[in-house]
Amino acid sequence: MQILNVSGLRKSFKEQEVLRGIDFTLQRGEILSIIGSSGSGKTTLLRCLNFLETPDAGTITIGDRVAFDAADTRKLTAKEKRARQLQMGLVFQSFNLFPHFTVKKNLTIASELRLKEEKPQNGAEKATKKAQLEAIDRKAEELLSKVGLADKANDYPYALSGGQQQRVAIARALMLDPEILCFDEPTSALDPELTGEVLRVIRSLCDGERTMIIVTHEMEFARQISHRVIYMADGVIEEEGTPEEVFGNPKSPKTRAFLSVKD
Amino acid sequence: MSFFQILLQLCEGLGYSVMIFLLTLVFSLPLGLLICFGRMTKIKPVSWLFRIYISIMRGTPLMLQLFVVYFCPYYLFRIPLRNMGDNWMFVSVIIGFALNYAAYFAEIYRSGIASMSEGQYEAARVLGMNKRQTFFIIILPQVIRRILPSLTNEVITLVKDTSLAFAIGQIEMFTMAKRLASSEVSMLPYVGAAMIYYVFNLIVATAMAKVEKRFSNYVIK
Numbered sequence: 001m002q003i004l005n006v007s008g009l010r011k012s013f014k015e016q017e018v019l020r021g022i023d024f025t026l027q028r029g030e031i032l033s034i035i036g037s038s039g040s041g042k043t044t045l046l047r048c049l050n051f052l053e054t055p056d057a058g059t060i061t062i063g064d065r066v067a068f069d070a071a072d073t074r075k076l077t078a079k080e081k082r083a084r085q086l087q088m089g090l091v092f093q094s095f096n097l098f099p100h101f102t103v104k105k106n107l108t109i110a111s112e113l114r115l116k117e118e119k120p121q122n123g124a125e126k127a128t129k130k131a132q133l134e135a136i137d138r139k140a141e142e143l144l145s146k147v148g149l150a151d152k153a154n155d156y157p158y159a160l161s162g163g164q165q166q167r168v169a170i171a172r173a174l175m176l177d178p179e180i181l182c183f184d185e186p187t188s189a190l191d192p193e194l195t196g197e198v199l200r201v202i203r204s205l206c207d208g209e210r211t212m213i214i215v216t217h218e219m220e221f222a223r224q225i226s227h228r229v230i231y232m233a234d235g236v237i238e239e240e241g242t243p244e245e246v247f248g249n250p251k252s253p254k255t256r257a258f259l260s261v262k263d
Numbered sequence: 264m265s266f267f268q269i270l271l272q273l274c275e276g277l278g279y280s281v282m283i284f285l286l287t288l289v290f291s292l293p294l295g296l297l298i299c300f301g302r303m304t305k306i307k308p309v310s311w312l313f314r315i316y317i318s319i320m321r322g323t324p325l326m327l328q329l330f331v332v333y334f335c336p337y338y339l340f341r342i343p344l345r346n347m348g349d350n351w352m353f354v355s356v357i358i359g360f361a362l363n364y365a366a367y368f369a370e371i372y373r374s375g376i377a378s379m380s381e382g383q384y385e386a387a388r389v390l391g392m393n394k395r396q397t398f399f400i401i402i403l404p405q406v407i408r409r410i411l412p413s414l415t416n417e418v419i420t421l422v423k424d425t426s427l428a429f430a431i432g433q434i435e436m437f438t439m440a441k442r443l444a445s446s447e448v449s450m451l452p453y454v455g456a457a458m459i460y461y462v463f464n465l466i467v468a469t470a471m472a473k474v475e476k477r478f479s480n481y482v483i484k
Binding site: 090096 | 380382383386388392401404482
């Protein structure tokens with residue numbers, strides 16, 4: 001089942017055209033890696049998909065709903081914006097944990113705030129609210145165990161290594177059950193000895209159900225984990241295919257040149 | 264009059280000084296945040312308006328500003344000051360102080376907000392928080408933590424500045440000291456006032472250090 005359809009996506013910053021017409025689709029449960037040299041537009045693409053940048057042209061369809069259409073000038077309501085935002089999850093290169101909250105609070109805060117917005121009308125609703133808060137708490141603990149950080153729940157981010165911080169960030173993104181989980185160079189800010197633990201966690205998320213888009217420079221990782229690989233160059237998709245096709249037998253000379261430099 | 268009696272008399276004025284101090288903080292801290300928003304807005308004319316406001320408030324003496332507030336009902340609206348009520352003097356002191364300190368606080372808030380990384384806003388956004396939640400729950404607590412040392416500086420200055428209220432005749436501790444000094448023909452009341460200001464500030468500084476400590480449960484990297 002198709003979960004994402006990106007069509008004709010364009011984005012310029014001042015005079016510089018960073019995305020020059022991007023088209024691709026993604027099936028539910030599929031893992032897509034996006035590779036390419038710096039400045040090829042892959043991070044901008046990911047930021048557009050997470051609504052952190054507004055594309056100049058094109059459409060983004062998530063599931064069967066058009067989440068973005070550059071031709072549609074109607075202003076979205078706050079509710080609509082949030083709904084489409086929550087369909088996507090994003091793990092940043094620089095983690096962006098909230099330093100003033102404990103690890104666990106980093107996970108729970110967004111869900112708690114969402115819950116708090118619905119004012120309870122009566123005693124029964126208050127009781128369910130309490131149960132919901134407890135459920136949020138339990139979920140956070142489960143996810144922390146999943147990324148191997150159950151014992152760090154009450155620590156502050158500064159006390160964690162970069163690898164641990166990124167694992168917290170992954171757990172935080174998972175808290176909201178996004179349709180599509182995106183990673184923006186999740187290991188690029190880490191020392192080499194810390195990338196392993198983060199990649200292991202990402203690998204453990206591949207269960208055939210979860211849809212993921214991973215922008216990465218870790219070629220070997222991309223090759224092993226992905227169902228499909230996109231190679232981007234100069235704002236366009238230069239090559240697209242299975243890992244075997246793109247890494248084993250690249251058609252485009254640009255891809256070949258990029259991969260040979262990387263090796 | 265013994266030194267002890269002088270101190271007792273000064274403490275009568277101290278009550279007003281403390282009230283000016285507290286009321287100024289209560290009004291100027293939130294007002295400063297609003298002015299900061301005005302100064303940082305993308306709407307150019309509004310931003311400039313607040314820029315000019317801050318510039319004037321910081322560029323002219325507080326004592327003069329107190330005169331302006333105190334006399335403005337008469338010069339602007341031809342309302343005799345005696346019709347302004349018995350409290351007008353005190354009220355105008357509070358208005359003057361609050362307007363002045365809010366300008367300074369606005370710039371301190373601005374420095375703190377500007378020092379926040381874009382990543383914090385983006386993280387809050389992808390987690391579905393709205394603008395209000397992002398600011399008050401993610402950004403502001405971190406900003407306060409960062410600006411506390413500069414805030415402490417201003418608050419300590421405010422303790423000493425309360426003595427400027429004497430310029431328009433408002434009774435506070437410095438007014439008392441001045442009166443006592445002339446009636447007793449002695450410098451002792453000034454010595455006493457200096458001591459009380461110092462102790463006042465010692466308490467303020469200790470309290471602010473406590474607040475700072477409360478906010479430093481985490482380290483900023």
